[in-house]
Amino acid sequence: MADMVLDARGLNCPLPILRAKKALKELPTGKTLEIQATDPGSVKDFEAFCRTTGNEMVEHHVDGGVYVFTIRHTG
Numbered sequence: 001m002a003d004m005v006l007d008a009r010g011l012n013c014p015l016p017i018l019r020a021k022k023a024l025k026e027l028p029t030g031k032t033l034e035i036q037a038t039d040p041g042s043v044k045d046f047e048a049f050c051r052t053t054g055n056e057m058v059e060h061h062v063d064g065g066v067y068v069f070t071i072r073h074t075g
Helices: 015-026 042-053
Strands: 004-008 032-037 056-063 066-072
Touching (some): 004 015, 015 042, 032 042, 042 056, 042 066
Parallel strands (some): 004 032
Antiparallel strands (some): 032 066, 056 066
8 A cells, every 4th residue: 555645537747747746755765656547648657757757666557447556756
């Protein structure tokens, strides 16, 4: 289970990324953030976000039309 959950359902790019970035700043290094999004573009967006920021994509899956991402804050 993630240390923090961010509900970004109903938001379109770039809002899920911007909100995730803000939430990660509040998390200590090593803690995880779960993001729930409905924007299909969020898959590529969060993959690119993790590559560029160095945060770790622990997992991602789709659950009933909701894209769920778990990201570990690496500092």
